[in-house]
Every structure is written in C-alpha cells, then in structure tokens.
Amino acid sequence: MPGKLKVKIVAGRHLPVMDRASDLTDAFVEVKFGNTTFKTDVYLKSLNPQWNSEWFKFEVDDEDLQDEPLQITVLDHDTYSANDAIGKVYIDIDPLLYSEAATVISGWFPIYDTIHGIRGEINVVVKVDLFNDLNRFRQSSCGVKFFCTTSIPKCYRAVIIHGFVEELVVNEDPEYQWIDRIRTPRASNEARQRLISLMSGELQRKIGLKVLEMRGNAVVGYLQCFDLEGESGLVVRAIGTACTLDKLSSPAALLPACNSPSREMKESPLVHPPSHGCRSTHNSPIHTATGSRLTQNFSVSVPTLIYTGMGSGSAGKEGGPFKALLRQQTQSALEQREFPFFTLTAFPPGFLVHVGGVVSARSVKLLDRIHNPAFVGIMGNTRSYKLLDWNSFNSDEPETRDAWWAEIRQEIKSHAKALGCHAVVGYSESTSICEEVCILSASGTAAVLNPRFLQDGTVEGCLEPRLEENLPAGCGFCHIPYDELNMPFPAHLTYCNNCRKQKVPDVLFTTIDLPVDATVIGKGCLIQARLCRLKKKAQAEANATAISNLLPFMEYEVHTQLMNKLKLKAMNALFGLRIQITVGENMLMGLASATGVYLAALPTPGGIQIAGKTPNDGSYEQHISHMQKKINDTIAKNKELYEINPPEISEEIIGSPIPEPRQRSRLLRSQSESSDEVTELDLSHGKKDAFVLEIDDTDAMEDVHSLLTDVPPPSGFYSCNTEIMPGINNWTSEIQMFTSVRVIRLSSLNLTNQALNKNFNDLCENLLKSLYFKLRSMIPCCLCHVNFTVSLPEDELIQVTVTAVAITFDKNQALQTTKTHAEKLLQRASTDNEELLQFPLELCSDSLPSHPFPPAKAVTVEKASPMGEGNFRNRSAPPCANSTVGVVKMTPLSFIPGAKITKYLGIINMFFIRETTSLREEGGVSGFLHAFIAEVFAMVRAHVAALGGNAVVSYIMKQCVFMENPNKNQAQCLINVSGDAVVFVRESELEVVSAQQPAANCQPSCPGGEVTT
C-alpha cells in the first residue's frame, strides 16, 4: 500500500549570482522522487527567491519511500541555453516513516554542489501520509527503528535482544562506468551520491525486513559501510543488533535518568564486560577469481596467536556449577542463531555475565577484476573505466561477498567457542582496500550472556536471583568463562581481588565499553600501538600472499606494543580495543587504539624488565640498568598521573572521584597485603616471557625507546576512546566535537621499517599534541571517543583522520550529592536489578525539592525540545530577517552531558563527494578539505534541525577518502557520516519544565479560581 509524500518549496536565500550581467539569478526548483518530477515557477532576478510553491504530491509505494531519497535541484533559468544547475539537496525521508520519530521535515537546507560546495540555502517542508499496510508479504519494513548508538538508546528499554542482522548490496561504481568518459565530473559525482543513497535505503529496508522476521522492532548499533572496490564495484554492507524496544513513556522515569552524566553513567544499562586475553587468527584464503574462468582457491592458515599472561594456578571450582548451568541456558538461546553476535558495546544490567577476550579474524582477498593497467587515475580526466557486462557482474557479486564475510564470521564464532563463550559482543567489521587486494577484518569480544534478554517471554527469568548472588557487582565480568583445567591458551590466573572466589586473568582485553558497575581504580588513558611494515610492490596473488604472510607478525607486534604500553601505564585492562590494519601499495600499517584502565578485580600488573642478550660487558650492563630505571620511573610517574593507587593508599585521597574504589578499599584493606603477596609470587616464577624485553638488536632498542617517547597529555587533559572516561564523573555541559585530518608525505629515501615507524609515531603524537593545544581553553577536559583512522591514499602518503569530542569536567566540584546518589543507585542496582526502572522516580522526588526552582536560565542556546519544534515550524514560514540558526550539537557519544535525550528522530546517514579543479584557488589541499568538512557538518546540522532535533549522537565519520592531483590542480574527497538525530533538554530546563507541569495540570482542575482572580 502506498503512501503520499508531500513537498513544498518555500524559499531560497544567499543564492549565488548566476547572471553576471545583472548580478542576479532567475532560480527555480525541480523536485524529484523516483521517476516523478515537479517544477516550481521561475522566480526572476533574485538571490532570495520566494517560491512559496503548492504542495507537490507523490504517490508511492512504501518500498520506494524507504529506498529513494527526495532529490531537490535548484537551477538558474536560461532562456537561450541550457539551465544551469546551482546545486542539490538530498533528503532521506526515512525518519518520517515511523510514528515516534519526526512528523515533518522543515527547514533550511544548504544547497550543495559537488564542484562548488554549498551555494545558498533552500527552505523545504516535507510530509508523509502513510496508509496502513496489512500486506503480510510486503517488501518494505517501515516502522523498524534504526539507531547508530551501540547501547540501548536512552529513552527505551530493551525487552528482547534478538541478535545479529547483516546485509550487503553490490553495484557497479558509476565512477568506473564507460559513460564516465564522456560525462562531466559533476554528473558522475551526482550519479555516485544518488546511487549510494539508493543503496543505503535498500540495505536499510532489507535489514528492516530481517528484523521484522525476528519479531524485533529496532536495530541498535547499526553500522553501515561502503567498500569502494574501484573497478570491481561498490559494496554497501551493514551490520546491527535486532532488538525489541519499549519506549519508556513515563516522563518521571525519564527525568532523572541522566541528571548528570555521572549519574546517567551509573544507571545506564551497562553490562559487565569481561574479557582477557586476545585471540586472533588470520585466515587468508586468497581468492583470485570465481566462475568458470580461472578459479584457484587456496587458503593459508596461520597458526592462531594467543596472547595472555603466563603462568598457571590450581583451578578454583566455585564457579563451575553455576557456569555450567548458565552455559546451558544461554546455549539454547543462542544456538538457533547462526551468528550469536552483538554490535552493542554497552548493555542492560545483568546482560553480560563473563567476558572471555578479544576474538578477531582477518582474511586477504583478491577483488575480481579485469586487468587494465593503463587506467589507474582518480581525477576527472583520467578516470579509469572498463567495458564489462555489468549484468552478469551484478548477479554474481553479492554471493561472493556474502560468502567472504560468512567465512570470517564463522571463524570468529569458533574462536569464541574456544574461549568457552557462546556469544560475541562489541562486534564490528571493516575492510581495507588497495588496488585489487582487500583485507577483511572482524573483531569482537567473546562473552557469556545472560539468556534472559535473548528469549521471548523469559524476562522474569528464575535465574535472576541466583545471578545476583553469584556476581558481586564490579567483578563478575572479569571472571573467566572457560574451564581452568582446560584452558584454550596458557593464561595466568589468580583469584579475583574483589570477591576472592573466582579466577580472573591477569590482563583483560575487550572491544566493548567499560561496564558502568566495573570497579576501576584511578583514571583511564588512551593507549595506542602503531606499526608500519614495508612490503614489496607486487601484483595479484603474489601481493596477497605477501600481505597474508606479514599479517601475523604485525598482529603479534601490535599486541606486544599494547601489552608493554599497558604495563608502562601500570594498568591491567583494555577497553574499546580497535585494531586497524591498512594496506597500501608498498606498506602495511597497523594502528590499535584502546582505553587502558586498572580494574580492581585483576591483579596488579608486574613491571617491565629489560634483559640484554649480548655477552656481558660493563657499559652495556650499565646501559640496560639505566633503561630499566627509566622504565620504572615512568611506571611510577604514570601511577601518580592516573591516580592508580593500590587500595590501601586510595583511602587517603579524599576527593577520589570514583565512589566504588573507596568503598572497596575499606573492605579489602585487610586483604591488600595478601594480594601483594600473590603478585609477588607470580613474579617469581612464570612471568619471564611476557614482560621481559630483550634487547638483542637495534630493533628492540627502538621499541623500548618508542615506549618511552609517548608523551602523556598535558595536565588537565585526559583522553580515551571509550564513551566515558573511567574515573571522571562530574562532566559539565560544554562539548566540542571535531575532526582533524593530517596527511604526510614520506621522503622515499629513508624508507626503512624503523624510519616508517618513527614517522608514523610522530604523526600520531603530533596530531594529539596539536589537539591538546587547540582545546586548551577547555581545560580541564577529556577527549572521549578518540577515533583514529589511517589510510594510505598513495605510495608515500599517510593520512590520519581523528574524530573525537572534548568534554569539560569540573575538577573542584566534588558532587558529593551525586556521588551518594550514585552509590545508592549502584548498591540497589546490584541487589535488585528489576527495580532499576523505579529509581528514577525516587531520585526525582529527591532531587526536585533540593533545587525547587533553579534560576530559570534564560533559554540557553540549545532550544528545549518543545520550543525547538515550534521554532522550527515558524522558520518554515518565509524567512524572517531575525531568525538565527539554532545550535545543533554533534557528538560521537551516545549521550549529551548535562542533558536528557527526550526523543530519537531517526538515523542520519549521508554521503558526499566534493571535487575541485581549482585546488590552488581554494587554498590548497588544506583549504579544500577544511571547507568540505565544515560543509559536511553544516549539512548534517541542517538535516537534524529540519527534523526538529538539536543534536546528533553517536556521530561517526565512517569514511574520508581524499585524493589529490596537485599537478592538475585537482582534488576529490568522499565523506560518509552517520549518527542519530535527537532532541535533548538541558537538565536545568527539564527541572523547570517539570516544576511547571504540575502547575499546568492543576489549572484545568480549578479553572474557577483562575478566572476569578
């Protein structure tokens, strides 16, 4: 059954001058949806035309509504020659298709042209009337909500978490079609933008169908990516977690949920992520070609690399029976699933039981392509092309890609099994493509889950009470999920420092966020491992083989670096681990980022020892001991810096920001000595291999040096790549999201591995330093969700893109009240999960009296949602001179500090191409990209504002492909961003509103009084 799409073009402003003679423009607008096009009248001679058009109505299938973008083109009318295009606006109408989201899209959109950038703005109103659809066999999936957020969105409750959904679609890339030889770059770019928009719509619809099949109503942690495979096509793939979500309707329940970020953090449905160790393999079947032509499939299996601490201990049996029971139940829930994967990184309380460790798999593939070595260029004039029957190509392709991913997922699944886990959480997939070689990677954290959330109707699982007894808050997830006697890899186990009953590994690596109830000592910090390896240039299979041979070594070294840096920071767990391997023409780059923390439950990390292998001679020994001293000093310094105090000391720190450690420290004080002993003991035997650095050649020397050259952020700065910084909980409301891009050119002379490593290291370090400097006015602040992406656009170029958000926090304000609240909450949460949703009520009653009427803050810049919507509507009226642009916040996090998200308006998923043939005139590569990124931000903000929102959360720049050709004065850039459009209300305003509401409510009940007075 169809729906009716209605569009009205209101006005334009700031249009460019298209007629040099009059310095004016005769603009009109074409509105296109599917195959139907409408036009407005020509508005003569104005840069601020007022079309005020009728409602253009499109009657369309809801399938089309999901797939197609609304395309608005602004043109300059020309009587004698062809009309000139000024620019376009693509509007994704998906948010209008489900009832709870936006009802109207209305606002000013930047008019975008792929050659000139933003050229003025256009005011558009879009509405959709959907008719009820009772067709069971429908192809559309209207109504399924999509969230980029990788946790349960703040104003919803997860009833059931169904599991993994994935889909991919393939098409030819218009950039490589033969027609591209004869059309303009603009036409080609627009074809690409449109195609990708169409493909993402289709993909989303298909995923939605799968969700409906699973009886879910939403996809959380939706991640959609493009693989620009060049001549072999364009792949759009997406993964997500299907859920059944319930909207929390009671405003009271919503109200306090994030009274302050800290509180929010405590309550937010978090999970216990546990994990330790890291298991990874490479499977590099090199796939040359399929089909009747040359098919030779061979597969290189690299022995699985497993990293954990060394040593062994006698197995504690306490956990056994419980675990077995749990496993049984979970297994049944998960076994029906092909892939028990979850893209979530934060979970409802009680969802995550144990964490096993990081599992990852990579595979090197050869993209199917016809060799056409003459065409490699990227710019308009040198676009490569190929003559190929695309039909056959199309039919063949998705299966191939599907099979590739299925293979990798299968491998991940088996790794998880080996770790005694049935599920993988914090799961993600990525690719790196260079010419015809493609590395597919997948990684996640093996975990044991509570089956309660996975099945229909078992919400009140009988397991619940037992669970709570068995898992003291804050350490349960650390306990090993596998059988101690039958460990998948050699691990060094000790009794949990917290509960003393169960075994924990000595180090824990995970890809998820730190669970809220985890007991952390001190603060966390960003830890990165960076690595480059040269590789010979080669073709096809030889190239793929070379890469797959290098991969295990890279993986190993990255892991060693991470481990060493972690020890150097005196920490024992990594969260949010993301290892990116990028392939280039002549090198491979590895970049791993994670947030290191000190988990109280895990043993104190041992130090790093340096040993020389060469025969003893005096000066050498001295050198070694000097190095050793430096390392020890650094560890001591870091301990101080990150406030990592063994429990007995922590009590003295009055302002220690984390409540739990203090609590714990009191409890454990008597035991702390014994815990030390345990570590001591371990040191005495098993640790040799893991933490001893042997300096036997210059390489190793370099490694040690590079360990020591990492400079800590200046005081007042913290950084992490997880959502929230452990140990900081008094966030203030100022946030600044940014993207920074750097490209360096390597001088080809000194291309050795060491020089490369150093260059790369410097690049990252300098970039961080620059960020710290730029944001110095925000001190004290923390860079959260720091996301590095490396690409190798050309032989000697390294590009690093960073997106992060800086959040200020209040150093002095101890937030004693919050703390107690949080503590209370925490305690209750741990004793009684089921009541969690009711706290807010209590909290609300507590907090309201305490500040009954906060000074009604003159409407802060961000408009409160109710007003905001009103304003946006007003703005759709002819532009009035005074309308200022509403502020739209953007953040990669799933929340906004000091504010409450009241409504999710829909997913934002945008793809832009920008090209220039006058690079120098636009300020060179920096000027070009700077302007483009600013424009992308502007377009995202405009779309959010038009939906009635005032922020984007879980914002991510998934792709930023930049190519230049300075000799031709040309450059091209592709950017893909996504996020969730939301409405948020400042807490201060929220309180005012809630205080007013009762008043408003009583008005109707006593109208007489009102009237008489």
Add this chain to the structure above:
Amino acid sequence: MTSELDIFVGNTTLIDEDVYRLWLDGYSVSDAVVLRVCSGILEQTGATAAVLQSDTMDHYRTFHMLERLLHAPPKMLHQLIFQIPPSRQALLIESYYAFDEAFVREVLGKKLFKGTKKDLDDISTKTGITLKSCRRHLDNFKRVFKVVEEMRGSLVDNIQQHFLLSDRLARDYAAIVFFANNRFETGKKKLHYLSFGDFAFCAELMIQNWTLRAIDSQVDDMDMDLDKEFLQDLKELKVLVADKDLLDLHKSLVCTALRGKLGVFSEMEANFKNLSRGLVNVAAKLTHNKDVRDLFVDLVEKFVEPCRSDHWPLNEY
C-alpha cells in the same frame, strides 16, 4: 616527512581571539607565529613551535573563510557553515570593523574611492599599521559607505542594521561616512591636533542638526547631505554682524545662555564681536561646496585660533 595537509574542524568553530587580533592586524602566518612565541605561549602550554605553526595556519584558514561572511554581517547570522555562538559572532564582527584612529585620521574626509589606495603605503609607514590592515580598514569604510550611501533613514540605524555593529562603532562609522560624503578637509596641518573623536562628535551634532532629516523629521530622507535650505538660511546670519542692534541682542542672548557655564566668560564677552563675526562669516559661506569642505579649517582659523591666542583653556564648539 612533510606535512601535506593539516586541518582541524570543530562542530563549533574554534576562534582564538589572540590569533584573530594578529590576523586583523595584517600579520602573515610566520610573523604571527613569531609574535605568539614571544608571548610566551609555548612555555605556558608546553607546546612546540610546530604545533603553534599548525594552529596558526588553521586559524588563518578559518578567518579567511569567514572573511567573506564578515563583509556582509547579516549573512553571518544566517549562514549554516560555521556554528558560532552569537556572542562570538558579534565579537568577530565588532573586531573586524573596529579601526585604528590613527588610520581614520589620515583618510577622514578624503574621497574613499580614488587615489587613496596609492597613499596606503605612505599611511602604513606613517602610522605603523600593516598595509594589509590598512586595506581592510579602507575596504570596510568603502563597503559601509557604498551600502548606506543611497539609503533613507537614520544613518546610524542603517549602519547598525546592515553591519550589526555596536552603537558606539556605528556612530563612528556614521561620522566617517558623513565626512567622506561631504569631503570635509581634515588633513591640514592646523587641524592635526584634533582627534578622530573630536570630529566624530562634530559629525554627530551636524547630523542631528544640520541635515535634511534634522529639519523635518517627517521627511524620511538621508542623513548624509547637509540641508541646502539650512545653509541658505545661514547666509542670512550676516545681519548679526552687519546690524549693530542685532549684534548686541545676539550678544546678550548668548551671554545669558552661557553665563556661569563658562570659565572664560569674561574673555568671551569681551571678544564676542570678533568671534561672532568669524563664525557668521564661516557660516554664511557654506552654500559653496568648496567652503563646506573647508569648514573645519575655517573654524579653526577664524574661531578656535583667536580663542586659543587668548589662552582659553577649553575647547569650544
């Protein structure tokens, strides 16, 4: 290893006021970096010179992109590309249009469109303001002049509306436009002791009292031109000098009005005839354009100088 590309884009556009100042003052990136280093910022923040260089470049790039919008401040308000809090926007605009009085003094009353550009070099050396900054000053004057030139209504209001300047700055611009339009000569040596503030004060009074709108507020006409009829009327003032009775009457009226308000009342009274004659003569000639231009020179010659020779302690007009 060379940096090919290095950018930072914030959702809220980052603006460093110090760097903005340097940019406005016309320093090149490298000069600005040197100046910033001298300010001791490296020691304060522990940054390196390379970081500073990259930061400065970045800010300059941002300012360069913003400049287009600064040329039409209302656009700045509505544009979507840079998210800048309103208070910051106001600050950007205000500082962009702020000017150095030394510079204004040089060009005040000059024709803004021709010739002056060649003189910019001289002005730059004379005032110590960089050439770039001089150009920005001059371009600002020209832009404001061009926009409000043909406009009806209050000059100050027009400027404020189209350039979103503070009241103070808008008044100053009104004075500049007024002077430029009437081409008052201010460059003569005799006038050098007068500051821009003095002239701006005169301009304000003249706009209030001598222009078309001042005479008849119903006529919503321009503030820019002096009222011809009023000037014609001034001619009639000659009687004040020619006719003895009227002179005495005038004298007594003025003396009554000023008695007690003027420290040098007795001297004034004594010299009244001379002073009055000077003033009236100047006023009577104002129907000629050339004499209008020389208004201030004449005033100083005929009125201020005699007063000064009598050692009046006040400036009086």
